[in-house]
Amino acid sequence: MWKIDKDQCKGCELCIAVCKNEALKPGKERNSKGYLVPEHISKICISCMMCDLICPDMAITVTREKEKCEKS
């Protein structure tokens, strides 16, 4: 599961720079402060948690689903 707290995001795009699988792309939607929030493509995401670890504003939360790992 990939979640973002849109109002915490400052649109620095470090999460996009750090994503190895290109599962994040620059967004078109603006939050309450006027920053562009990144878009997430859940099909490609492998939950490596790099965006969660690097986020300077702790807006991103990645939780690994156990069932999904066991099946694949």
Added chain:
Amino acid sequence: MNPLAEKYLRKEALPTIFCPGCGHGSVLNATIRMIDKIGIEDFLFVSGIGCSSWLPVFIKADVIHSLHGRSIAVATGLKLARPEKKIVVFNGDGDCLAIGGNHLIHAARRNLDITVVTLNNYIYGMTGGQMSPGTPTGGKTKTSPYGNNEKPFDAVTLAIGAGATFVARETAASPVKITKTLTKAVAHNGFSFVEVMSQCPTQAGRNIFGKAAPSDLFNILKENAVSKKGAELTSSQFRTGVLHHDEKKTAFRTVNELLKTEA
């Protein structure tokens, strides 16, 4: 918001004062992961003045936001009063190497049991981009418009020379390594010095590197960090990892403690 951030950060103080893309935020993220491993009850935080010194202010622990450059002096007094606590000092390159340089070398000489984390972003960011002791040679800043003609301070070599017993350097581009190194530094009995190279898109990025995008500065940090031992370095590169670890040297004890053990 991240569940760890909800647990350990002051919600009323958020969002942080850092600019978008500032490396200090990533260090704060790594620090709360380190706190989660050890437990927040044991910690006391001290900081000076500057962008970097705002970092511990957001953590739900006891924090002293002290005078410019005097953070290590305050931490020394705090350690004598509360010897059982783990004291972590956050300061910047201007705070630790320029105005507080003397406090750093003397705390290292005494081998006082505290952890000093210096966030080096190559510039005085908060006051408007003046030249700092961390500015690389040739770097154009507001106070060196024709390029800096001085050599930057190598904080790690300085700390080793002064007698620190745990010395490491990391970059803000490797958050997992920062968490691991900070955990080791806090556990070490003696003076621990960790230099974290960080990106500053607002001041250092625009003036020194000529790039304002945080992702470009992030890649520059990654390229310049060399973790392989014995590898040759170019002028812009620096070594990362634990660079000095001496467990034999005894940590600082007060005269009262020494008399107690002798009697």
